[in-house]
Amino acid sequence: MTEAGALPAGLGSRDTLRLEVCFHLYGNDLSEDRNPIEAGLAWCCKLDTGFIGSGALRDLEPDQTLVPFVFTGPGIPRQGNPVRTPDGEGIVTSGTLSPCLETGIGMAYLPRGAQEPGTRIEVDVRGKLRPAVVKKKPLYEKEPASG
Amino acid sequence: MAEASYPDDLRYHPEHDWARVEGDQATFGITWYAQDALGEVVFFDPPEVGTQVTKDGAYAEVESVKAVSDVFAPLSGEVLEVNDDLEETPEKINKDPYGEGWLVKVRLSDSAEADSLMDATAYQDLLRSGS
Numbered sequence: 001m002t003e004a005g006a007l008p009a010g011l012g013s014r015d016t017l018r019l020e021v022c023f024h025l026y027g028n029d030l031s032e033d034r035n036p037i038e039a040g041l042a043w044c045c046k047l048d049t050g051f052i053g054s055g056a057l058r059d060l061e062p063d064q065t066l067v068p069f070v071f072t073g074p075g076i077p078r079q080g081n082p083v084r085t086p087d088g089e090g091i092v093t094s095g096t097l098s099p100c101l102e103t104g105i106g107m108a109y110l111p112r113g114a115q116e117p118g119t120r121i122e123v124d125v126r127g128k129l130r131p132a133v134v135k136k137k138p139l140y141e142k143e144p145a146s147g
Numbered sequence: 148m149a150e151a152s153y154p155d156d157l158r159y160h161p162e163h164d165w166a167r168v169e170g171d172q173a174t175f176g177i178t179w180y181a182q183d184a185l186g187e188v189v190f191f192d193p194p195e196v197g198t199q200v201t202k203d204g205a206y207a208e209v210e211s212v213k214a215v216s217d218v219f220a221p222l223s224g225e226v227l228e229v230n231d232d233l234e235e236t237p238e239k240i241n242k243d244p245y246g247e248g249w250l251v252k253v254r255l256s257d258s259a260e261a262d263s264l265m266d267a268t269a270y271q272d273l274l275r276s277g278s
Contacts, residue, residue, distance in 0.1 A: 012212045074234065076190050076210055097189045097212060126208070126215070128192075 016096050019105060020140035022068045028079055029066055029093040029107055038062040038109065040137075064090065064109040068135050069121060071104035075130035078106075082124040085114035092123060100140050110134070151179050154245055158261050159270035160221035162203075165245065168261050173222055176249045177209065177240065180274055186211045188240040191233040193251065198226045200253060202260055207250060209240065222260045224253040 002008065015025070024030050024039060036045050037060045047054045071077065077095030084090075088111040095106030106123075114121060119134040157165040163181035167174040182188065190210040200206040205217035206226075229251050233239060240248035255261075265273065 016212065074190070075192070076215075078215070097210075 015094075016099055019094055019096050019107070020098050020100055020138065022107060022137040022139060024066070024107075025094060034066075034109070035060065035062065038065050040066050062112075064111055065115055066093065066107055067110055067115045068105065068107050068137055068139050069123075069132045070101065070135050070139060071123070072131045072133055074104075075123075075125050075128065076104040077108075077123045077125060077130070077132070081106075081126075083108050083110060084122040084124065084129070085110055085119065087111045087113035090114065090121070095123075098139065104130070104132075105139050151183070152245070153179065153267040153271055155267045157245065157267065158221065158264035159267065159273075160203075160219060160264055161273060162219040164219050164221045166221040166261065166264065167245075167249075168222075168255070168258065171255050171258055172227065172252060173224070173255055173261075174249045174252050175218075175221060176244055177218060178270070179244050181216075182241045182244050182248070185209060185214065185216060188237045191230075191237045191240065191250070193229040193233070194226050196226050196229060199256075200224060200226060200251075209237075218250065220253075221264055222253065222255055223257055224255040226251050227254050228252040 018025065030039050035057060037057055045057055047058055076097045077092050079093055079095060081092040081095065082089060083092060090108045090110035092106050092108045095104065098105040115134065117134050117136045121132050121134060122129040123132050157167050159165055159178065163178045165176050165178055188209050188211055192208040194206050200220040200223060202220055202223045204220055206220045207218040209216050209218055230249050
């Protein structure tokens with residue numbers, strides 16, 4: 001296949017692709033320490049069906065939720081980087097350099113109030129504060145096919 | 148990506164950095180082996196001009212899609228110049244690690260330190276020994 005012009009692609013490319021459209025990755029953005037409401041998965045939780053755990057999620061108003069962000073300057077965010085917002089601290093769960101957007105992108109759990117698109121935040125990347133802005137999902141939208 | 152090469156006019160540090168010593172100044176970069184191990188470099192985080200770097204100490208970061216790596220100073224001195232082109236085109240570190248992919252120029256504080264670095268033959272022996 002490579003002789004015919006195909007290029008090898010693996011986990012690295014899958015990770016940039018899924019993050020550009022804000023698909024969650026278990027182990028990064030989802031974990032046993034986060035409930036599905038925080039993770040933005042309320043649309044998957046039909047409380048009326050009475051599934052196991054539905055009681056615990058009813059009327060839950062999480063202090064933090066998962067939101068995407070984009071760097072407005074240099075740098076690449078990485079999992080575990082602390083985030084400073086006007087409303088308190090948050091944490092990056094996924095980060096990479098987006099080949100399509102050509103900037104650092106990621107997802108972070110941010111405190112209520114800092115989750116609105118347009119909120120200016122700072123990500124602490126190994127001691128350097130990098131400016132970023134909260135965005136709406138998805139970060140990348142495919143252009144409509146022409147014709 | 149260029150073929151593996153280790154120019155004879157450079158001095159090599161075991162952390163896969165090179166120095167081109169010219170009088171009391173030197174240019175630093177990472178070796179072909181280092182850029183190949185990293186994969187495509189997507190970000191170079193340089194030191195500021197005027198920073199003092201210390202032999203064997205980390206002075207910058209290079210970042211590929213998957214990983215971040217410290218860059219170690221092969222020699223001690225003061226940063227005189229940073230390769231600003233790498234901000235827009237960090238992939239030059241892959242394409243031309245000993246030329247357009249140079250990282251910083253430094254005024255050496257002790258040019259005798261260069262004697263402790265390896266020549267190209269010794270460095271390639273180190274690579275073959277698997278470290």
